[in-house]
Amino acid sequence: MSRRARFRFRLYIAxxxxxxxxxxxxxxxxxxxxxxxxxxxxxxxxxxxxxRALADGIFMTPTLLxxxxxxxxxxxxxxxxxxxxxxxxxxxxxAA
Amino acid sequence: xxxxxxxxxxxxxxxxxxxxxxxxxVLTKKxxxxxxxxxxxxxxxxxxxxxxxxxxxxxxxxxxxxxxxKTVLALQFLAHxxxxxxxxxxxxxxxxxxxxxxxxAESFGWSLAExxxxxxxxxxxxxxRHDLVQSGDFDLSGMLAALExxxxxxxxxxxxxxxxxxxxxxxxxxxAERREIYRLHAWLLARELTGIITLKSGADxxxxxxxxxxxxxxxxxxxxVILNHSVVLGVSQRSLRVQKYRGSGFDENxxxxxxxxxxxxxxxxxxxxxxxxxxxxxxxxxGIARLDTMLGGGxxxxxxxxxxxxxxxxxxxxxxxxxxxACRRGERTMFVCFDTNSTEVIRNLLSVGIHLxxxxxxxxxxxxxxxxxxxxxxxxxxRIKALAKEHGARCVVIDPVxxxxxxxxxxxxxxxxxxxxxxxxxEGTTLVxxxxxxxxxxxxxxxxxxxxxxxxxxxxHLNYLIQAGERxxxxxxxxxxxTTHSNQVRELILSDAGVTLADTYTAGGEVLxxxxxxxxxxxxxxxxxAAEVAAKxxxxxxxxxxxxxxxxxxxxxxxxxxxQVEKALLVRTTQSDKGELSRxxxxxxxxxxxxxxxxxxxxxxx
Numbered sequence: 236m237s238r239r240a241r242f243r244f245r246l247y248i249a250x251x252x253x254x255x256x257x258x259x260x261x262x263x264x265x266x267x268x269x270x271x272x273x274x275x276x277x278x279x280x281x282x283x284x285x286x287r288a289l290a291d292g293i294f295m296t297p298t299l300l301x302x303x304x305x306x307x308x309x310x311x312x313x314x315x316x317x318x319x320x321x322x323x324x325x326x327x328x329x330a331a
Numbered sequence: 332x333x334x335x336x337x338x339x340x341x342x343x344x345x346x347x348x349x350x351x352x353x354x355x356x357v358l359t360k361k362x363x364x365x366x367x368x369x370x371x372x373x374x375x376x377x378x379x380x381x382x383x384x385x386x387x388x389x390x391x392x393x394x395x396x397x398x399x400x401k402t403v404l405a406l407q408f409l410a411h412x413x414x415x416x417x418x419x420x421x422x423x424x425x426x427x428x429x430x431x432x433x434x435x436a437e438s439f440g441w442s443l444a445e446x447x448x449x450x451x452x453x454x455x456x457x458x459x460r461h462d463l464v465q466s467g468d469f470d471l472s473g474m475l476a477a478l479e480x481x482x483x484x485x486x487x488x489x490x491x492x493x494x495x496x497x498x499x500x501x502x503x504x505x506x507a508e509r510r511e512i513y514r515l516h517a518w519l520l521a522r523e524l525t526g527i528i529t530l531k532s533g534a535d536x537x538x539x540x541x542x543x544x545x546x547x548x549x550x551x552x553x554x555x556v557i558l559n560h561s562v563v564l565g566v567s568q569r570s571l572r573v574q575k576y577r578g579s580g581f582d583e584n585x586x587x588x589x590x591x592x593x594x595x596x597x598x599x600x601x602x603x604x605x606x607x608x609x610x611x612x613x614x615x616x617x618g619i620a621r622l623d624t625m626l627g628g629g630x631x632x633x634x635x636x637x638x639x640x641x642x643x644x645x646x647x648x649x650x651x652x653x654x655x656x657a658c659r660r661g662e663r664t665m666f667v668c669f670d671t672n673s674t675e676v677i678r679n680l681l682s683v684g685i686h687l688x689x690x691x692x693x694x695x696x697x698x699x700x701x702x703x704x705x706x707x708x709x710x711x712x713x714r715i716k717a718l719a720k721e722h723g724a725r726c727v728v729i730d731p732v733x734x735x736x737x738x739x740x741x742x743x744x745x746x747x748x749x750x751x752x753x754x755x756x757x758e759g760t761t762l763v764x765x766x767x768x769x770x771x772x773x774x775x776x777x778x779x780x781x782x783x784x785x786x787x788x789x790x791x792h793l794n795y796l797i798q799a800g801e802r803x804x805x806x807x808x809x810x811x812x813x814t815t816h817s818n819q820v821r822e823l824i825l826s827d828a829g830v831t832l833a834d835t836y837t838a839g840g841e842v843l844x845x846x847x848x849x850x851x852x853x854x855x856x857x858x859x860x861a862a863e864v865a866a867k868x869x870x871x872x873x874x875x876x877x878x879x880x881x882x883x884x885x886x887x888x889x890x891x892x893x894x895q896v897e898k899a900l901l902v903r904t905t906q907s908d909k910g911e912l913s914r915x916x917x918x919x920x921x922x923x924x925x926x927x928x929x930x931x932x933x934x935x936x937x
Binding site (some may be wrong): 293320322 | 476
């Protein structure tokens with residue numbers, strides 16, 4: 236995984252539920268600090284676009300999908316516990 | 332007195348009076364939920380237990396151990412809704428992949444694939460991904476949003492959450508679990524979906540779900556059903572119990588069930604509410620002419636007949652005779668043998684002149700060797716019912732029904748036997764069951780082990796009588812409802828010409844059979860012959876006497892005639908003599924010329 240790889244994220248949220256808002260805030264903060272200028276975040280509200288949630292197999296909210304770089308990774312929850320998130324996204328090496 | 336009387340009427344008449352009648356009308360009018368308020372599951376028996384299915388627009392909790400049939404029941408509920416009730420349904424699979432679920436259910440013939448094509452059935456795979464990373468709090472809103480969309484699209488009325496525990500286990504704590512359960516429940520209620528949530532219970536603890544981590548769900552939902560799967564002495568026994576059902580009566584007992592060829596089959600003892608079976612006055616032959624006579628014409632069509640006896644008392648022969656007679660009448664018949672192979676039964680019956688082989692060949696008679704079937708009594712019943720239906724049997728023989736009480740079936744056999752009889756009555760099938768009595772239970776007539784003797788219409792008991800170094804078979808009719816029947820014990824004689832019954836002799840309070848009977852018969856025949864000869868002799872003698880008397884009578888008559896003639900002659904002679912005399916005198920007078928004749932004619936006064 237090169238340092239120059241662009242990260243594409245899709246975050247599924249459930250309206251303005253507290254955990255969804257938290258997840259979006261945590262993701263934005265993470266991207267700002269770790270992946271400045273090389274990230275894309277798409278936010279999908281399951282209430283507005285349930286078909287997309289169905290197509291992506293999203294059953295729990297909030298769910299974060301890392302679409303790029305491959306492979307696709309899924310993380311559920313508010314993303315408040317950073318360590319597993321960084322591990323899953325392959326960012327823990329960068330942190331070091 | 333008067334003051335009190337005047338004080339009381341007012342409140343009773345105006346106050347509590349109407350109130351009381353109002354209350355009473357509430358009490359007498361049972362909160363009867365119409366069929367509309369229930370969603371049929373299409374599961375034979377289950378709809379009866381619950382009085383019409385699961386509560387519509389409510390949630391039902393289905394709890395059971397591994398392999399207890401939760402998924403099958405839930406799926407059958409959906410399949411029935413999609414196929415028969417025009418109620419589309421959604422199956423949310425948390426544990427197993429939906430493809431596998433559909434594949435496994437293929438054999439039940441619920442046409443799931445077709446329902447899926449017609450958009451009456453939708454499977455949602457919601458298995459937690461193994462690569463799922465958790466970080467912090469999350470909830471099930473995503474799933475509900477997706478379901479919401481799907482529900483609208485399909486106009487779904489039914490929904491199943493299979494193995495909800497799997498997804499709940501992902502949640503960090505009990506509080507979160509509860510929150511999600513309430514979220515789900517509220518969602519179900521708001522969408523007015525008839526829902527089933529299945530949950531696993533511990534392997535051992537199956538009777539009480541209150542001790543389970545999700546026990547509180549049982550208080551939340553409107554209906555709770557517990558599935559049980561246990562093994563008793565190596566025989567698998569399944570049962571289910573409705574634990575609660577808000578706003579409706581239900582059968583509170585455990586009911587045995589079976590997962591058969593077409594899904595669930597819940598055994599229900601018919602209750603008072605069942606429609607009485609049609610009763611027939613038609614008689615069917617037992618296959619033995621004299622037995623028919625003893626029964627006043629044979630068994631009733633649709634009756635249940637029990638033949639009890641020790642082993643070797645010709646129970647099979649008697650039931651075989653019935654089967655043969657049924658086939659001869661052209662009725663489709665089914666013969667289920669538990670003890671021996673059907674081919675052996677056919678061969679053995681041939682030795683007593685009962686030819687079943689030709690009917691087997693023509694397909695009219697279906698022989699089933701049930702020894703191969705292992706399983707609970709429930710299994711037997713379901714198989715027999717299914718096979719009888721398949722064959723279109725009007726007459727069914729089960730030989731012996733007591734085989735059911737073997738191997739761990741003691742408890743269930745009784746109710747299975749009850750339902751067997753109920754079933755045959757309902758179908759109008761004439762049922763002949765044999766029941767083996769325990770050798771050790773004494774020589775008395777004893778009840779059959781199954782205690783089904785109280786239920787059957789006709790009970791024939793076969794017995795051995797050991798006398799004078801012989802063992803002979805005796806037959807008696809213990810009971811036969813609605814028919815006059817002989818009270819006599821008859822001897823059952825098997826020969827290559829067939830089965831016959833012979834009168835027995837009672838002598839000095841003892842019943843004689845076999846050689847003793849034959850001797851007695853011979854002696855009686857001798858006596859009878861002697862009496863006949865004597866009577867003949869006497870008649871001849873009397874004839875002779877009569878003839879003799881007649882002859883004497885004739886000779887006397889002749890003599891009489893002779894005497895009469897003689898007498899008449901005598902009279903005539905006397906008269907002519909007298910005339911001659913007087914004429915002679917006159918002539919003489921005339922000749923003599925006398926004139927003193929006048930004084931002589933007129934005698935003057937003395």
